Amino acid sequence: MSSTELPGTRAADPAGRTRSVRVAEGEEIRSAALPGLTLTVRARPPARSGLPPALFVHGLGGSSQNWTSLMGALRDAVDGEAVDLPGFGDSPPPDDGDYSVTAHARAVIRLLDASGRGPVHLLGNSLGGAVATRVAAVRPDLVTTLTLVSPALPELRAQRGAWPTAALGLPGVASLARRLTRDWTPEARVRGVMALCYGDPGRVTDEALLHAVEEMERRLALPYFWDAMTRSARGLVDAYTLGGQHGLWRQAERVLAPTLLVYGCRDRLVSYRMARRASAAFRDSRLLTLPDAGHVAMMEYPETVAAAVRQLLDDSTRS
Helix, strand or coil: CEEEECCCCEEECCCCCEEECCCCCCCEEEEEEECCEEEEEEEECCCCCCCCEEEEECCCCCCHHHHHHHHHHCCCCCEEEEEECCCCCCCCCCCCCCCCHHHHHHHHHHHHHHHCCCCEEEEEECHHHHHHHHHHHHCHHHEEEEEEECCCCCCCCCCHHHHHHHHCCCCCHHHHHHHHCCCCCHHHHHHHHHHHHCCCHHHCCHHHHHHHHHHHHHHHCCCCHHHHHHHHHHHHHHHHHCCHHHCHHHHHHHCCCCEEEEEECCCCCCCCCHHHHHHHHCCCEEEEEECCCCCCHHHHCHHHHHHHHHHHHHHHHHC
């Protein structure tokens, strides 16, 4: 893997302009250049050397920053890295324009193969949960344990809050959404997302809100923002309809790694009722249900999720 450390907090966007990249205290950013693909990786140096590697994969519209709190809470347990999927965060679009779940999973696999860090403790949220499931199913040699926070696995009755995301993948809907929301301020957009994703948006600090608004302003200015969102949403819908060995539930049944499932009872995007089916599908699974959490439990209750992950790691080591 060709890896370049980004000096300070400056980086170049796809248009070649220099811009700021927010780096939390103690974090490092690097760029992983692969053929036809460049991925930005956010690393959290471990508390001590010799800790096992972990990789965190964000959800639709998210970024590696979604994992900052949990990575910090797990510094004593893993050597953690979080990836920006192609077209999200600070990663540019893929050269082939493929945003399917399979393509995202392929990007994660290529990153792990190139880095030589595998096998890793793999963690995914929402779309990242579907991606991580596919990675663990097709490349069990790369995954030691699997943690899925509100994974986007097919539901017969999708949550009402998920309907706009599913519709985004339909032809013409993205253009309509862009026109209808063109007068929305970045803060209004962020507050809308937080109302949808958090069980209690009041848990968001003023500082976190400010950073989220700044990130939204930056991403809205990217020429590929809507394309990445639309094509990834379409890819997720397509993955929901795949049958046979390529179906996500069938792939869940093939996962060998010990698996932690985390569901929030106030999740408006993935129903907590899916926890029972997921527990049955993953052969070696345990379940953490958080009554007050929404779709991003790792951001709302990082210490609680970290304790469950740490227990998973300890048990897998003993066994």
